Amino acid sequence: MELRVAAQKQFGTFFLDMDFTIEGRRIGLFGPSGSGKSTLVSLVAGLHHPDRGLILIDGEPIFDSGQAVNVPPEHRRISMVFQRPHLFPHLSVKGNLLYGYKRCAPKDRKITLDSLLEVLQIGHLLGRGVKNLSGGEKQRIAIGRAVLSNPRMLVMDEPLSALDDNLKFQIIPFLKSACEAFAIPYLFISHSLTEMRIMTDRVLSVAAGRVVGQMTAEQLARNSMGDSSVGYKNLLRLMAPRRIDGMYAYRWGDGELLISGGAGLQETLYELSATDIILFKRHPEAISARNLLKCRVGEMFEAGDRIGIGLECGSDKLVAVVVREAVRDLEIKKGMEIYAAVKATAFRQLG
Amino acid sequence: MPVFSHSDYLAILLSLRIAVVATILSLPFGFAVAYLMTYKKFRGKVALDVIVNLPLTLPPVVIGYLLLLLLGQNGYIGKWVLQPLGVKLIFTWKAAVIATAVVGFPLMVRSIRTGMETIDERLIQASRTLGAGWFDTVITVILPLSIRGLLAGSILMFARGLGEFGATIIVAGNIPGVTQTIPLAIYEYVSSPKGDVMAMALCLVSITISVAVLIFHEWLGRRMVRAD
Numbered sequence: 286m287e288l289r290v291a292a293q294k295q296f297g298t299f300f301l302d303m304d305f306t307i308e309g310r311r312i313g314l315f316g317p318s319g320s321g322k323s324t325l326v327s328l329v330a331g332l333h334h335p336d337r338g339l340i341l342i343d344g345e346p347i348f349d350s351g352q353a354v355n356v357p358p359e360h361r362r363i364s365m366v367f368q369r370p371h372l373f374p375h376l377s378v379k380g381n382l383l384y385g386y387k388r389c390a391p392k393d394r395k396i397t398l399d400s401l402l403e404v405l406q407i408g409h410l411l412g413r414g415v416k417n418l419s420g421g422e423k424q425r426i427a428i429g430r431a432v433l434s435n436p437r438m439l440v441m442d443e444p445l446s447a448l449d450d451n452l453k454f455q456i457i458p459f460l461k462s463a464c465e466a467f468a469i470p471y472l473f474i475s476h477s478l479t480e481m482r483i484m485t486d487r488v489l490s491v492a493a494g495r496v497v498g499q500m501t502a503e504q505l506a507r508n509s510m511g512d513s514s515v516g517y518k519n520l521l522r523l524m525a526p527r528r529i530d531g532m533y534a535y536r537w538g539d540g541e542l543l544i545s546g547g548a549g550l551q552e553t554l555y556e557l558s559a560t561d562i563i564l565f566k567r568h569p570e571a572i573s574a575r576n577l578l579k580c581r582v583g584e585m586f587e588a589g590d591r592i593g594i595g596l597e598c599g600s601d602k603l604v605a606v607v608v609r610e611a612v613r614d615l616e617i618k619k620g621m622e623i624y625a626a627v628k629a630t631a632f633r634q635l636g
Numbered sequence: 637m638p639v640f641s642h643s644d645y646l647a648i649l650l651s652l653r654i655a656v657v658a659t660i661l662s663l664p665f666g667f668a669v670a671y672l673m674t675y676k677k678f679r680g681k682v683a684l685d686v687i688v689n690l691p692l693t694l695p696p697v698v699i700g701y702l703l704l705l706l707l708g709q710n711g712y713i714g715k716w717v718l719q720p721l722g723v724k725l726i727f728t729w730k731a732a733v734i735a736t737a738v739v740g741f742p743l744m745v746r747s748i749r750t751g752m753e754t755i756d757e758r759l760i761q762a763s764r765t766l767g768a769g770w771f772d773t774v775i776t777v778i779l780p781l782s783i784r785g786l787l788a789g790s791i792l793m794f795a796r797g798l799g800e801f802g803a804t805i806i807v808a809g810n811i812p813g814v815t816q817t818i819p820l821a822i823y824e825y826v827s828s829p830k831g832d833v834m835a836m837a838l839c840l841v842s843i844t845i846s847v848a849v850l851i852f853h854e855w856l857g858r859r860m861v862r863a864d
Binding site for chain 1: 758762
């Protein structure tokens with residue numbers, strides 16, 4: 286999918302002026318609150334129209350002030366998932382799911398209710414009223430409703446920000462699997478770097494109504510290392526654990542990672558802060574950290590007033606962050622062998 | 637024990653009939669005006685708001701007189717629209733329906749508007765992005781979610797219609813069995829010697845209907861809260 290926007294819009298004192306072309310099936314829109322993310326998606330979805338400019342999807346104009354083109358939202362086939370589910374309260378779960386499907390032209394109906402129920406695992410909710418659903422169930426129905434309208438693009442406007450962390454990482458696999466199973470390109474809006482890295486490949490970074498840059502989600506995370514208070518988080522998708530002394534052992538790199546806590550699920554996403562990795566020039570004789578990984582320094586990059594160290598551990602990679610003085614003391618150079626120690630308790634289970 | 641005459645029964649039935657017809661006729665217009673006032677931006681919105689609400693503040697007699705000027709034989713509508721069509725409204729029960737509709741209209745619009753204003757805008761946006769055009773959205777989202785406002789407005793207007801007097805007497809007169817409603821019959825009894833008992837009896841009928849309407853309104857409200 287290619288999205289081209291060259292548009293201006295005045296909203297009170299806020300002025301949006303964006304000019305970009307972005308390609309990909311998993312596009313992110315990243316920026317702080319008030320940066321114009323939601324305004325931009327409302328222009329793309331047709332809920333508002335620019336004062337002037339043009340918006341093209343795969344070369345097809347959906348808005349062009351020069352040619353007086355303004356395709357109404359119902360004909361754009363861009364469905365939205367909002368921050369909150371916003372299910373129609375007067376309709377049942379089935380009525381909500383089928384709302385867009387019934388209005389989709391028969392030739393475009395490639396996703397069916399049965400296939401959707403299977404992917405989102407919501408078949409048991411079908412007969413219920415929407416008022417008798419939990420927060421997570423509601424958001425799954427909202428995703429299903431948008432997907433079942435068979436859109437050519439899905440716009441997700443911070444769909445996870447109203448959910449607590451636990452629920453958020455329960456919903457993400459459904460979001461991903463629905464979009465992947467039905468091959469729907471999407472525009473994912475968030476101010477969370479973690480969500481961006483999980484959900485998107487290419488990211489458009491915006492601030493104060495303007496495009497700041499375009500990069501991969503990984504690059505965005507690294508760029509933000511210096512100025513973000515949370516720093517860089519390594520995301521590790523680990524599988525098939527075995528139980529050892531109250532910990533879980535996962536195959537990772539050339540060996541195993543020992544992780545304390547967690548639910549021991551077959552597949553788990555863990556977060557590891559780059560600052561929680563301690564580097565050793567030589568093998569330490571004995572340490573309390575349960576993970577000592579022999580790695581190679583693959584890259585070194587600036588991270589504000591610190592240095593990011595890319596560690597290659599067999600086929601897997603980690604990023605550690607250290608202060609400049611540590612780099613000098615350990616004489617860290619690209620290509621050298623190094624030991625990384627990580628406590629078993631330093632991993633945070635995301636989902 | 638007072639005994640109602642035939643014309644008294646007709647007055648009770650006519651009151652109910654006029655209030656019901658005026659309410660039903662006003663519903664689509666009330667919904668349309670409430671929709672415009674809630675969702676649309678247009679020039680003259682304030683003027684429309686003032687015109688719609690004017691009957692709330694004007695004396696009903698003034699409204700009746702203006703309607704008489706408009707719908708009468710020499711009025712704009714009477715002369716150019718009604719006469720060519722062969723329709724005579726003044727001094728018929730239909731004129732009473734129009735008077736009742738005009739007087740109660742702002743109450744209906746206000747109730748529907750209050751209901752519409754509580755509808756989450758995101759629901760409307762969701763509907764549009766799911767492929768529903770604006771009219772489809774009005775029918776499948778806004779209308780069902782305005783149902784409370786519509787019911788409250790209808791009940792309010794019906795109750796107001798039962799008590800309509802000033803505008804009705806000007807445009808429909810006070811003809812027993814033809815245009816005489818409960819308030820007009822009470823007025824006639826009060827004006828005549830020894831009519832006090834019958835006036836009081838019709839007052840009791842009026843109170844009974846009003847209490848029944850209010851109880852129905854309350855019951856409906858509670859049922860809807862339970863359904864939520």
